[in-house]
Amino acid sequence: MRISKSLLALGLGAILASTTFAQAADDKIVIGFSQIGAESEWRTANTNDVKAAAERAGVELKFSDAQQKQENQIRAIRTFISQKVDVIGFVPIVETGWDNVLREAKRAKIPVVVMDRDLKVSDDSLYVAKIGTDQVEEGRKAFRWIDEYVTKNNVKPRNGGKTINIVVLEGTVGASAAVGRTKGFNEALAASSNKDHYKILASQTGDFTRQKGQEVMESFLKTYRNDIDVLFAQNDDMALGAIQAIEAAGLKPAKDIIIVGADAVKGMFQAMIEGKANATVECNPLQGDLFFETCKKILNGESVPKSVYVEEGVYDASTAAEVFPTRKY
Ligand code: GZL
Secondary structure (H helix, E strand, C coil): CCCCHHHHHHHHHHHHHHHHHHHHHHCCCEEEEEECCCCCHHHHHHHHHHHHHHHHHCCEEEEEECCCCHHHHHHHHHHHHHCCCCEEEECCCCCCCCHHHHHHHHHCCCCEEEEECCCCCCCHHHCCEEEECCHHHHHHHHHHHHHHHHHHCCCCCCCCCCCEEEEEEECCCCCHHHHHHHHHHHHHHHHCCCHHHEEEEEEEECCCCHHHHHHHHHHHHHHHHHHCCEEEECCHHHHHHHHHHHHHCCCCECCCEEEEEEECCHHHHHHHHCCCCCEEEECCCCCHHHHHHHHHHHHCCCCCCCEEECCCCEEECCCHHHHHHHCCC
């Protein structure tokens, strides 16, 4: 059967269009993303933001929750490699142990973009870009706020001794957020003109969770009760758990024991408004848009900065009620 040239051209055109359309559908960028888990309000906000930003960016997101296990993250990254995703993104639960799997991604020519926490690798070319927060600076900000508050309010040691005694609830062992905040806090303390006025009585991991924060604070109170003047909790969830322990011990949080957290999540704003916490250093989880913008630039062959920090501030009880309605997480 003869098919007229015009009908043939129309048919070919339709096939091309459908093929082109099909290619357009196939060309949707596919991003494999390994999240560490759901250990805190902050993490949940970070996950929600990544998913919403993926929608806004029009990319296909393959999302994996590692349930707080590095081996699950490594397994997820290997799966993304076998699925030949366009970009691999992940939050390194701890700083080390990533070289081998990132070498596999590099051999597969899949760019890697790191979000939130930092990592230590033998070869920086194993990841293309890192988007996160300056966790060392967050630690410095926490101590500087304490030093200013103690000085301005002429806070005296509760036990009548010579030093303002501090206990620290650290984050997950080996996580850059814990390592960085500890480093920054200690650096700022050592640099303070009042450094001899402070003493760190104890510092122990609460693994960034409310439950562990409460348990470790209970043990601090059993050991040091009236010797504790300040708590620095390396995230707000642990601070909120510690507040429960302090109240159960018959002490007044934010009054008997000054409480400074990190993250600036809504739960901590509520505690500050209720007069149960003093301050929190913001750590911004809303990194999704910048992450997907960076992924697209990399796929377009554009150069991107190796490391970018998102903006963040410090909030205390004096402005908590006024700021709370503006908080996005
Ligand atoms: C910090 C982030 C930390 C938060 C915690 O960038 O990795 O992990 O401070 C979270 O709340 O668990």
